[in-house]
Amino acid sequence: MLKPTTAAKKVSSLTGPASFFSPQTAAIIGASKKPGKIGYAILKNMIDCGFKGKIYPINPKEDEIAGLQCYHSIRDIGSAVDLAVVAVPAKLTVGVAEECGIAGAKNLVVVTAGFKETGKEGMVLERELTRICRRYGMRLLGPNCVGMMDTHVPINASFSAVFPAAGDIAFISQSGAMLLAILDWSLANRVGFSQVISLGNKADLNEADFIAAAAEDPQTRVILCYIEDVARGEQFLQAAREASRRKPVIILKSGTSQAGARAASSHTGALAGSDLAYETAFRQSGVIRARSMAELFDLAVAFSRQPVPAGDRVAVVTNAGGPGIIATDHIERAHLNMSRFSKETSDALRAGLPPESAVYNPVDVLGDAGADRYRLALDQTLADPGTDSALVLVCPTAVTNVEETARAIVDSHRNHPDKPVFVAYMGGETLAPGARLVAAAGIPVYTFPEPAIAAISGMVRYARTCRRPAREEPDALPDANRALVADILKAVKNEGRLVLLGSEATRVAEAYGIAAAPVALAGSPREAAQKAGEIGFPVVMKVASPQIMHKTDVGGVQVGINSPQEAERAFMQIHENVQRYLPRAVIHGVEVQKMMPKGTELIIGMTQDVQFGPLIAFGLGGIYVNLLKDVSFRLAGSLGAGEAQAMLTETRAYTLLRGYRGEKPADIKALTNMITRVARLVLDFPQIAEMDINPVFAYPDGAAALDIKITVS
Amino acid sequence: MLKPTTAAKKVSSLTGPASFFSPQTAAIIGASKKPGKIGYAILKNMIDCGFKGKIYPINPKEDEIAGLQCYHSIRDIGSAVDLAVVAVPAKLTVGVAEECGIAGAKNLVVVTAGFKETGKEGMVLERELTRICRRYGMRLLGPNCVGMMDTHVPINASFSAVFPAAGDIAFISQSGAMLLAILDWSLANRVGFSQVISLGNKADLNEADFIAAAAEDPQTRVILCYIEDVARGEQFLQAAREASRRKPVIILKSGTSQAGARAASSHTGALAGSDLAYETAFRQSGVIRARSMAELFDLAVAFSRQPVPAGDRVAVVTNAGGPGIIATDHIERAHLNMSRFSKETSDALRAGLPPESAVYNPVDVLGDAGADRYRLALDQTLADPGTDSALVLVCPTAVTNVEETARAIVDSHRNHPDKPVFVAYMGGETLAPGARLVAAAGIPVYTFPEPAIAAISGMVRYARTCRRPAREEPDALPDANRALVADILKAVKNEGRLVLLGSEATRVAEAYGIAAAPVALAGSPREAAQKAGEIGFPVVMKVASPQIMHKTDVGGVQVGINSPQEAERAFMQIHENVQRYLPRAVIHGVEVQKMMPKGTELIIGMTQDVQFGPLIAFGLGGIYVNLLKDVSFRLAGSLGAGEAQAMLTETRAYTLLRGYRGEKPADIKALTNMITRVARLVLDFPQIAEMDINPVFAYPDGAAALDIKITVS
Known part of the structure; x- marks a missing residue:
């Protein structure tokens, strides 16, 4: 099973994270003569693994360790080193990093713990360490990590007790303990690895960097990750998308049970659980998600060998x-x-x-x-x-x-x-x-x-x-009136509001070609009658006030208005009702909306994910949307017509849309079009924090957005 | 881990399947001197395991095998044996069984293959074998099985190459190969067994018999089963229910992917997949269902040791x-x-x-x-x-x-x-x-x-x-009018119909105290007007014809009828419409039904399972019932008020019933009452093949069955 170790890779051509694996010179800062010390283990591992480059132990108190000349400082070497592995106490790391920078080191592995993971003080220290690395143009793995290995180079810049057999699986782990456990397990189970990376606190380099490096690595056939979170959503998506087209990327993501930080004032937000964004991101970037540690390794072995x-x-x-x-x-x-x-x-x-x-x-x-x-x-x-x-x-x-x-x-x-x-x-x-x-x-x-x-x-x-196609994106919409949307959002912001009025939201939607039931805001009975006449009877009238959530409950809605006279009366009645129930609500007027024929009730919505940006939802709509939870999700950034079509088919609503019990099928194209237009809108205007169109009515020819809620941040 | 083997059990007191494990005398019919023969392996296993009773090899061609006197026929022994293990060719088994019967044998293990599993001829042979056993009062394990073992007695009446370590897990397997695989696996994994039973074709004794025996066995702490089906539903339910209150019963049931033989002309039938009855039976009888072989054994080990x-x-x-x-x-x-x-x-x-x-x-x-x-x-x-x-x-x-x-x-x-x-x-x-x-x-x-x-x-x-309580049953209903239901069903049968008219179904329901919207059958416009007056306006009128499935589509339904005149007109209109669309449909008249106020739409239904009898369904009703599949199931036989309440809580409908978005909660008691009454009705009248009440309207006070369909067999 284990592939024969091939010749060492060419060294000089690699840059970025990949260059970590192939230094020609490596300094071990904090190298020690004492077994049990981490600095002893790292030096021993570097020597024992058969590393072909030059190794410089650094320790101010020693002149020789393990038969190698020991320098008191990295600056004493006299020439720049490719890699510095740092195993000194946390409080000394910043100074050591600065010395590395001055000495011209390229890459740093900081195994030392005592940073972000310990609290506020450690966080400050970590930021300082990162700042130094940036200043000198050094890349950083860690801190608080086990180190990294490549069995083919070979290199073992870690304090792991086990150096695994050579193989074609790259393993990237956010948990050092997990990594050590797996290396131990791999010996008995005859599983070999190409690269092994302990990410630690991900102060600089993260899972995406090493996924990208493993995708380039000719010795790696399968990329395996254990992560608890993703450092930067967009970077991860891109790296995973590109890597997974070349070789399988299998990820075990834990921490799914922790409550998400997502705000959930919208239907869509409430439907998207804390794990949903990851689930969607993995699927859309081609990542295979393992559900257990056993599955992670079963998949790795299968891909590696078959x-x-x-x-x-x-x-x-x-x-x-x-x-x-x-x-x-x-x-x-x-x-x-x-x-x-x-x-x-x-x-x-x-x-x-x-x-x-x-x-x-x-x-x-x-x-x-x-x-x-x-x-x-x-x-x-x-x-x-x-x-x-x-x-x-x-x-x-x-x-x-x-x-x-x-x-x-x-x-x-x-x-x-x-x-x-x-x-x-x-x-x-x-x-x-x-x-x-x-x-x-x-x-x-x-x-x-x-x-x-x-x-x-x-x-x-x-x-x-x-x-699947490499990547879909929602079409750019040359016909969209971006300036109008920008104006509306700006005006709302200037008024200090977070929620758009229905009429505003409808204009935003229409500016992006989203078919909506026409709405006009009326400030007086007379204006209501006039707008209703323009829209065409019958109409529905609703109080315009972002402060009133359940408009029906306060008598703020009148339906089936068929004449200008009725519209005038409805305006007055709504005002009266609202004044009686909620005398202190700020009322912007009354919205007059075209009364649309009944269609299949759907929801199209958007909620923002902290990591991955806007998530688009599609499903069965109406008042039971949270009860039935018949919704599929996609990240807006890679939501083209094909993905929108796939979203539809994943829901039970699709059975209705295809024509249930003899009814006419709905206009699928109109729906996918509306979905991708919503995606484009929220990508173009990241200040839109949440959006619910509920219901969307689907018809045999076309679809219409009836009730649009837009919240800005 | 392995418990020390305890003293052999007392022998004489056991009867039934338990007596298989503790014979004082055992005949091996077809015993052989030739290694590789099954009759050799069984005899060797009986001797090697340390069996303390007397062993009689039987072979017409030998006088001595393995140092034991060999008899030419079981009848030559001269005294009755407790157990006969039969390993002769299939065509000889019936004759051998007859000899066993004449010789007074109590129990038979027939390992020979070539019976039901091979087709029609084998099936005939198997029936004959079973008949002989019945005639002589012998119990039969097999045919086509590996045999059985008890590590504590000890006894090994099998041809297995492995005799497992003594332990406290009883393993009952419908697959002989699986059993041999597991015994092999158990040695390396240090898992011990108390009893091991290969069920074979289950011509007589089945999984329920040995579950019951293992429940009684003091050496057994955990009962493990691999089954592909259940021989007799009611017997299984009782054995599993009683056993699982004393020790865990863990079952891996395969064959779930095979399409069920269930008729599915009703909503309820369509919702109950082929595996549903087993799932429900296991849950209601306290069985723990394992989803994989690994889980089966992980659970066994956990229960055995902790x-x-x-x-x-x-x-x-x-x-x-x-x-x-x-x-x-x-x-x-x-x-x-x-x-x-x-x-x-x-x-x-x-x-x-x-x-x-x-x-x-x-x-x-x-x-x-x-x-x-x-x-x-x-x-x-x-x-x-x-x-x-x-x-x-x-x-x-x-x-x-x-x-x-x-x-x-x-x-x-x-x-x-x-x-x-x-x-x-x-x-x-x-x-x-x-x-x-x-x-x-x-x-x-x-x-x-x-x-x-x-x-x-x-x-x-x-x-x-x-x-949980030992067993719930739907209450007997002293107020139910059984005679009326019997009369209606008899009349329908006499007419050669399989489907009850709505008015008949409603009378059946009412006879069991199931609150239903009043319905009357009218044969003329005048009668329709009169019945509507008696019921009270408004009413709904529907064509009464079991042949018409979608009544609305043929203009067979008129709603919102508010006066005798409207009722007369509606009658004529319905007749006209139906005559136009379906001139050959047999029309029994027009049903006049009280138009009920809108409530939460639910379904309560019943479908018959071949093994386990009537299965009751509860869930969200209306036209989308098959789309949303929000349904829970119970076997009618153990469906009391507590289980009915549990059924409700398992559905999303329950969120509605508790009062969703400020609505009044529904009358839960009225619903559980309706469910248990339906269960009682279908238990009392097993000729009811299917029943759908869809919708049931749930109200804050009470519930009403609106559309009741009953099919008889």
Whole structure:
């Protein structure tokens, strides 16, 4: 499984984070002679790993450590070093960094703890450290980290007790303890790594920088991350998007249970839980999200050792019925498909297997199957054009020749190297020799079928990601009246308001080509009658006051107004009602709105995420929107027509829109158009903090925004 | 971990399936001298396991096998045997069974394959075998099974290559291959079993029989099942219900992906997927359902080695932040709670741990923690009354003394033996000595935190099950008019109809005290006017014809009828419309129904499950019921008021019913009453095949069934 260590990489050409892995000279500041000290461990690791560059121990009290000349300061070396690994007490780090800067060091790894993670004082210290690095143009990994490694260079600038086997998995971890745990685990589980990075406090370089570096690294085939947050949303999205088109990026993100910092005064905000933005960001940037540590590593091993399947059709070969049924269940539950074999395949299986065998999927070669039956069945099912991947189940039975069967599986896989194969050896010591043989040939081995299927599912998700267009963006809208929107928002701001009036919000929407029910603000009964006449009867009239949330409850809404006289009366009635219930509310007038025919009630909304910017929501609207929670989300920044269409299909509302129980289908294009226009609007005007269009009425021809709420920050 | 084998059980007192495990005399029919033969393996297993009773090999061609006298027929033994294990070719089994019967054998294990599983001929043979067993009063395990074992008796009446370590887990498997795989796996994983049963074709004894036997078995603490179906629904429910009150019953049920055989002409039928009845049956009988093989065994080990927690509050002690966050996430995702410690606990932790430690949950004892910190933290958190269980996370760090830390964990657990403790050793060989120590003390050990949390979650579900009332049933209804319902159903049957008219269905409902909108069938315009007058205006009128599914579409419905004249006109209009659209539809007249004020639209329905009988559904109703799928289900047979209340709370509809957005809460009692009355009705009249009440209108005072559809079989 482990790839042979290749020649050291060319050093000079790399810049940025990638240059961390390939220094020609490295100083270990705080190097120590005393075992148990971190400065001892780092120096020892650098020497033991076979680092080919020059190592300079730095310690003001020593002249020699581990046979190497020790300098009292990095400035004493006399020439610039590529990498300085800093392991001095926190309070000394700023001074040391300054010396590094003066000495012309390029990159710093600060393993020392006692910064941001300890509180306010540490935060100040960390800012100072970062400032120094910026001033001297040095890049910084850490502080408060374990360090970093590259097994191919090789380099081990960390205090880890374990240097992993060389492999093709890059592992980037925000938790140092997790990283150490995984390295320890990897030895026993024969998993190798290309690069290992402990991010620490991410004062400068972050997960996005190292994802980008790993994407460029020719020795890395799979990028694995454990993160608790993302440093900069936009940078992460770009790095993840670009990396995931070249190799799989698998992320375990924890901290999902912590309540989000999102304001939730809108429907959309309330619907978007704290984890939603991450979920959406991962999906839209092609990241495969692992749900558990076991899944993270199962996926890593699968991607590292097997080709990505072309599709979702899985063939199962088993020597027992029960496990075959379990596999079938889980394949269906994972939204994968069981391969359907061609007649030729079924005939060949029937001809070669005993009559009691099952020749459809799952193929049951029976409990007394030897290697020859497994070979035949796997060869045939892998050759079938209806198969994208294969799962082989082996149960211990008296007559199984474990090693021969293993060799048959390996041979079949070699004959079809483009289709991934997974094996579940359902047993213990009896099957272990087979499991070892199969694993040594690069085929992932499991004890039970379910994790194998989870791995296939992750690979299929990745295959789909790769087929999607690189990036969608909401169309620029040359017809949009940006100046008008800017004016309205400015006027609202000048008035010291945060919420737009309905009429203002409607004008904003219309300026971006969002079809809305016409609204006009009337200041008097007469004006109401006049505006109603212009709009056309029937109309609805509502009190215009951002202070009144539930307008109906205070008699602030009158519907079905059919004449100028009725409009005048309605104006007066609304004023009277509101004055009676809320005598102190500031009233801007009465809004006269075209009464639209009933359509399918939908919601389109936007809420701002701290990390990832505007999130767009689409779903079933109306008063039960928070009850039914039938909503899909996308980041506005990568929301084109294709993604908008996908949003629609993810909701149950889509069943209605396609024409439920004989009704006419809704105008899907009008809806996707409205969604992308909303996305464009909120991207163009980041001061829009929240937006709810609820309801949007969808019609067989067109759609209309009925009630638009816009909040600015 | 493995309990010492206790003295053999008393033999004579056991009857039924339990008597299989404790025979004093056992005949092996088809015993063989040839290694590789199944009859050789069984005899060898019986001898090698240390069986204390008398063993009689039976083979017409041998006089002695393995040093034991061999009989040519079971009849030659001269005295009745308790157990006969049959391993002769399928076509000989019926004759052999007859001989066993004549010889007075009590129990038969038939391992031979070639019965029902092979098709029609085998099915006939199996029936014949079963018939013979019945005739002679013999109980039968199999055919087509691996056999059965009890490690405490001990007995090994199987051809398994592995006899497991003694333990307290009973494992009942419908798949022989699965059973052999698990026994193989158990050796390497140090899991012991009390009883192991391969069910085979379940011609006579089935999973329910052996669940009941394991419930009685004093050596069994946990009952584990792998099944693909249930032989007899009612028997299973009773056995599972009774067993699960004494010890946990954990079931992995596969075959969920196979399309159900359920008819789905009703809403309720369409909503109840093929797996739903099993899901409901497991929950209502207290069974813990495992979702994967790994979970099945993780749960078994947890229940076998640890006490059941009193509640759902988990304390986490860790030496690293990241894994603590992951654990917190998963605890929340599993609907468990993080313990909140008392001030005393936090103070004690603060006093005993370094200042940088986290003294709230999760407790972070820091990377340099030795055994003393783990001891303090675990002692304190387990002693806290707010803790029901504890999860300890150990990451490898330079200074950890692995074995001492393990001993500290074991000691703390001994001090609080009533609270379960789980450990995740997040690493490989470095931590292995600790893992072994902890596991040897009976504490379940995992590599990652997630499966530990899944195990805690399963135990908490079991604890809740144990607190529930033994069994609820829908109240008998002395006020119900059974005779009237019987008459109506009989009349419908006599007419050769399968679907009741709305007016008939309403009378059936009313006979069981189900409040329904009054309906009358009118045969003429005049009668319509008269009935409408009796019911009281306004009324709705609908064409009465079971052949017309969508009455509105053919102009068969008129609403808002306010006078006798309007009723007459409506009658004629409906007739005219229907005649125009569907001239060949059989029309029974026009139904006149009281027009009810609008309430919250709900559905209450029933569909019959082949195995478990009537399933009752409750949820959001109206035309979008299949779109929103907001429905909960219960088996009618154990659906009392408490369960009905629980059904309500499981739906989103409940948010509406409690009073959504300032509306008055609905009459919950009226709804639970309607649900249990429907359950009683369908139990009393099993000929009712399907029933939909959609909508039910819920009001602040009361509820009304508006549209009732009843189908008979």
